[in-house]
Amino acid sequence: MQYFARVPCPAEVFIPTEDSDAWLWNPTHRWIYDKLAVAASQGLEAAPHGVSPSHYPVFSKPIYNLKGMGVGSRRLLSEADYGAAYQPGHFWSTLLDGDHVSSDLAVIDGEPKWCRHARGKTGVEGTFDYWEVSSRAEPAIEDWTGTWCRKHLRGYTGMVNLETIGARIIEGHLRFADQWPDLYGGDPWVEALVRLYAGGGWSFDDRERRTGYSVVLFSPHGQRYRHPPRSLQDEIAAMPGVSSLQITFHEDLAPDRHAMPPGGFRVAIVNCWDRAAGNAARERLRCHFES
Known part of the structure; x- marks a missing residue:
């Protein structure tokens, strides 16, 4: 919620950040959550x-x-x-080969108007070490996903997140990846998001986009973790080169109530403009969680 704290949103405008909400609010297009159907739609x-x-x-x-x-x-x-x-x-x-890329697209009546791509550096057993939120275009992905959206998402307006391997879609979501709005453009990007869902089209000045990184901390399964003290969170978020810090679990819920990959329990995400700074912040957090 930190990314939305400074941007007003009309009470009648609903912007999904959870797939369960996107499912309820988009009955015509919620078939996108059927991964078998998505594979078949591409001839896989x-x-x-x-x-x-x-x-x-x-x-x-x-x-x-x-x-x-x-x-x-x-x-x-x-x-x-x-x-x-x-x-x-x-x-x-x-079984597809190639990079695992998460792409967010702003779509109006099935037509993509904006997109950004994050390439994941995989870790062990389903985990990710970090994501690079690139400033570059990805022509192969944009050509494939653009054609697919125009064919299959006509009538849909909003954000769509498409995960691809080798430029082929492995799954889709009727929302955006809420890990990195700050790396997309911060408050101005969130303001554009609100206008999109309020029916105002898509208008966002993206000429100053820059590459950022989302560094992920996984800790071992089998323990019950506690959030770091607010003082430590503030200290890490203020480190040079760090853009934001997210603590990614609910300490009042049992660990097995969280959906996590086999390779670890995700406890935090550090967004940064300098990956070395993100790695340093992650190690500070690791010391907290290991203690």
């Missing part, structure tokens, strides 16, 4: 568990997962893997 080989793959390797994950974080996702390298991973509600699809 895919089928629900129960229909065996004709070849391996393939990728398997839940057809629906509104909690995110890669829960239940895995590669299947053989028929034995498929048998061990089989469960209702999951599907397999073509």
Whole structure:
């Protein structure tokens, strides 16, 4: 909520930051959360568990997962893997190669008007070490996702987040990635977001975009963590080169109530303009959580 604290939003304007809200508010287009349908819409080989793959390797994950974080996702390298991973509600699809990119698009009647791309540096077992929120265009991704939006999202106006591997869509969300509005442009970008959902079109001066980084801290599973003291949070957020700090769990909820990848429990995200500064901030946080 820190990104929206300084920007007024009319009470009648609803901007989803959670997939559960986006699902409720967009009945016509909520089929986008069906990952099997998204794969089929691009001509990828895919089928629900129960229909065996004709070849391996393939990728398997839940057809629906509104909690995110890669829960239940895995590669299947053989028929034995498929048998061990089989469960209702999951599907397999073509195993794609290439960079994992998260793209946010501002869309009006299915037509993209603005986009930014974040490339993930993967860690262990579904985690990410950091994301680079690039200032550059991604022509291959923009061509593919733009054509796909114009075909499949006609009638939809708002933000859409599309995750791609090798420029092919692996999943979609009727919202934006709320980790990095500050890296998109801060308050002016949030103001443009409010105008978009209020019916005012898309108007945002993006000529001064710059590359930023979102450095992620995962801690081991099996512990109950506490938020850092406010003084430490303020100190880290004020470090040179750091743009913002997010604590990404609810300390009043049990750890197993959070959707997390197998490789770790995400406790914090440091947004920064200098990745070395972000890494230094992360290590300060790591000392807190390990103690």
